[in-house]
Amino acid sequence: MKACVTPLPDVENPSEVAGGAIKPFPSRLNAIPPRISNGLIPGVSSQAYEKDNKMWKKHVKAYSNVNKYLLTGRYRNIMDMNAGFGGFAAAIESPKSWVMNVVPTIAKIATLGAVYERGLIGIYHDWCEAFSTYPRTYDLIHASGPEGAVIMRDDVDVLTKVNKLARGMRWNTKLVDHEDGPLVREKVLYAVKQYWVGGNQTAAS
DSSP: OGGGOOOOOOOSSTTSOTTOOOOOTTGGGTSOOHHHHTTOSTTOOHHHHHHHHHHHHHHHHHHHHHOTTTTTTOOOEEEETTOTTTHHHHHHOOTTOEEEEEEETTOSSOOHHHHHHTTOEEEEEOTTSOOSSOGGGOSEEEOOOTTOEEEEEEEHHHHHHHHHHHHHTTEEEEEEOBTTBTTSSEEEEEEEEOOOOTTOOOOOO
């Protein structure tokens, strides 16, 4: 079980707070977690953490410009499939919503401890396996990972709409017939998220 548990850092004397002093919620959402300020996460500095915070605030603001319901509490149950330090969840910062912060087991940096110190919930998970809760439990799923892929299977009318939306977000998509032939209404949509940045005018092929 040791590999699955995130322990508090050791202290040198009884007067110290295990793991370091943590600010009260919600100010701790954006405060530097003690394990980062104390240099206990290799390769992560306080400056890098603050930069990550600013980046996610910018991203969430952009998301809310597209989806006006994001910050209204319309989405009560949210999952971030690649949470990092929990910046996406912290930027949501709504008492009407909660975010399940998933840190992939293959992540280069073990950040779940920092997620906890922000007052957020989270879990390590291997995305090669099924998640422990039913997918429809979540109103919104956030997935960040350029060049990732999605396979969707549904009625042709549904996938036609999804295909249009995906291509509008510069995903490469391919809609193919069911294994039993073109007369079956159920189709399969393959979508690959492309790497692009603002100002790139090249549309996905």
